Amino acid sequence: MKPRNKISDAVVRRLPIYRRYLEDLMHDDIERISSNELSSLIGFTASQIRQDLNNFGGFGQQGYGYNIRDLYKEINMIMGLNKEYRMVITGVGNLGQAIANHTKYYKNGFPIVGMFDINPKIIGLRINDIEVQDREMLPEFLMKNDIDIGIITTDRNAAQGIANQYVEGNVRGIWNFAPCDLKVPRHISVENVHVTDTLNSLAYHMTHSDVFEEE
Amino acid sequence: MKPRNKISDAVVRRLPIYRRYLEDLMHDDIERISSNELSSLIGFTASQIRQDLNNFGGFGQQGYGYNIRDLYKEINMIMGLNKEYRMVITGVGNLGQAIANHTKYYKNGFPIVGMFDINPKIIGLRINDIEVQDREMLPEFLMKNDIDIGIITTDRNAAQGIANQYVEGNVRGIWNFAPCDLKVPRHISVENVHVTDTLNSLAYHMTHSDVFEEE
Numbered sequence: 001m002k003p004r005n006k007i008s009d010a011v012v013r014r015l016p017i018y019r020r021y022l023e024d025l026m027h028d029d030i031e032r033i034s035s036n037e038l039s040s041l042i043g044f045t046a047s048q049i050r051q052d053l054n055n056f057g058g059f060g061q062q063g064y065g066y067n068i069r070d071l072y073k074e075i076n077m078i079m080g081l082n083k084e085y086r087m088v089i090t091g092v093g094n095l096g097q098a099i100a101n102h103t104k105y106y107k108n109g110f111p112i113v114g115m116f117d118i119n120p121k122i123i124g125l126r127i128n129d130i131e132v133q134d135r136e137m138l139p140e141f142l143m144k145n146d147i148d149i150g151i152i153t154t155d156r157n158a159a160q161g162i163a164n165q166y167v168e169g170n171v172r173g174i175w176n177f178a179p180c181d182l183k184v185p186r187h188i189s190v191e192n193v194h195v196t197d198t199l200n201s202l203a204y205h206m207t208h209s210d211v212f213e214e215e
Numbered sequence: 216m217k218p219r220n221k222i223s224d225a226v227v228r229r230l231p232i233y234r235r236y237l238e239d240l241m242h243d244d245i246e247r248i249s250s251n252e253l254s255s256l257i258g259f260t261a262s263q264i265r266q267d268l269n270n271f272g273g274f275g276q277q278g279y280g281y282n283i284r285d286l287y288k289e290i291n292m293i294m295g296l297n298k299e300y301r302m303v304i305t306g307v308g309n310l311g312q313a314i315a316n317h318t319k320y321y322k323n324g325f326p327i328v329g330m331f332d333i334n335p336k337i338i339g340l341r342i343n344d345i346e347v348q349d350r351e352m353l354p355e356f357l358m359k360n361d362i363d364i365g366i367i368t369t370d371r372n373a374a375q376g377i378a379n380q381y382v383e384g385n386v387r388g389i390w391n392f393a394p395c396d397l398k399v400p401r402h403i404s405v406e407n408v409h410v411t412d413t414l415n416s417l418a419y420h421m422t423h424s425d426v427f428e429e430e
Contacts (some may be wrong), residue, residue: 012419016412020394043396079415080422094316098309102410106394110414149417173421175414179235179321181258189424191417193410195317197231199325199390200294202364202406204227206388207295209404 007055007078014052015079017042022072034065081109085173086147088114090162091154092122092132095177099153104128110149114141118158138162142169149173156180222270222293229267230294232257237287249280296324300388301362303329305377306369307337307347310392314368319343325364329356333373353377357384364388371395 007015021042025033035053039046053066076082087103089096092115103110115132117123125132133141141147142165150166152159152174159178166174166188173189176182179196236257240248250268254261268281291297302318304311307330318325330347332338340347348356356362357380365381367374367389374393381389381403388404391397394411 012416015419016409016415017396019415020412078419080418081415083418083422085418085421094309094313098313099410101309103414107411107414110418148421172424173417175417181232187424189417189420191413191420193408193413194231195314195408196322197235198406198408199318199322200231200234200296201227202388202390202404203295203298203300203325204230204293205404205406206300206363207298209387209402 011052011055014044015075018052019072019075019079019081022068022075025068026072031068032065033068037065084109084111085149086145087112087149087151087175088116088138088141088147088171089151089153090116090135090138091152091158091178092117092119092125092127093153096151096153097127099151099177100127100130112151113145113147114138116141135162138165139169142166142171147171149175151175151177152182153177226267226270229259230290233267234287234290234294234296237283237290240283241287246283247280248283252280298324300325300364301360302327302364302366302390303331303353303356303362303386304366304368305331305350305353306367306373306393307332307334307340307342308368311366311368312342314366314392315342315345327366328360328362329353331356350377353380354384357381357386362386364390366390366392367397368392 021038035046035049038049042049053071087110089100089112092100096115100112100115103112112128112130115127115130116135116138117132118135122132123134147169148171150162150169150171150173152162154162156178159176159180160182163174163176163182163184167184171188173191174182174184176190176192177195179194181192182190184190236253250261250264253264257264268286302325304315304327307315311330315327315330318327327343327345330342330345331350331353332347333350337347338349362384363386365377365386367377369377371393374391374395375397378389378391378397378399382399386403388406389397389399391405391407392410394409396407397405399405
């Protein structure tokens, strides 16, 4: 793949949103859409949308709008979603199971191939045809299998230790749901989902919509 | 409460992070910390930290550092975490249950007082002493109880309808885990947790750390 110009972080954060709307439109068998129509769907301004989508080589034609399928493919390629990422989960409580089910049914390209826990009641369970193994087996499993992404859905105390095992086991990315920041080498990508932070942030906005209410 | 100067969104996003580290420090019975020590813990620069924390009225004293407990209290007050938020969950699958358990054990001030689902196998279950009710009961429940936050952990098709019921039932905030954007009146605060978007974003960063690798 030819290296591209680096896309700004702000655009990168909007890509999944575009992608989600384009998926809906394809689902409804719509072939083309103008930046104005996209704007009224998504809520970004039409000029913002044109500017963002120009990063991907100008699929919009004046008067014709964007070819939805082409744009979707291009965004997928840029986002790295044209490849497969083999994943393991460590921590198979409710959250781990929710993620296993969700990715199984809603995400192509992200197969979960191993699940690990320390709880004897959970070890041995089969979830979507994967047997949950003892967490002690994780390093050996990583040595024997090519794993791209390690998921952490344990409590925060266990999280860094598991991250270290993932790094030693040559994963390239970590999807971290534990409420802590991980220390990993720079070549490892980490995406944190700090669920509790988002609840705190909701409380903040509710509090300040009282204090600063304009009407 | 005296209205304060509005804090920038960037600072607001960092508040939960400061709060999390301060909690750890209190847990370890540490009383004071300097911006330099905070910097080496969190990874923000010391000058960034001083600038951020100046928003809260200068708890830092030259040579003494910050009083951790005071700073934590102040951040809590600004974040609206000195109040109680009564919550209901609609959608009691794995994710809904994970959130119910998590908030029960890890979050003071956010009690879940009602749970709703459409699945007859789930209706009637007791989760943390709350009986899951038929989703049809939601509007009546909201009429009879003061609810601050409605949580949506259904699939995307059901999400907007539930958001509408929450709005009619006078919730003030919505914590939305369904992969869609909700249309709600402006006085309602919405916090989206688009879990799948974060996985896509991880794939993006993994892809581009290959392409742009510096070493």
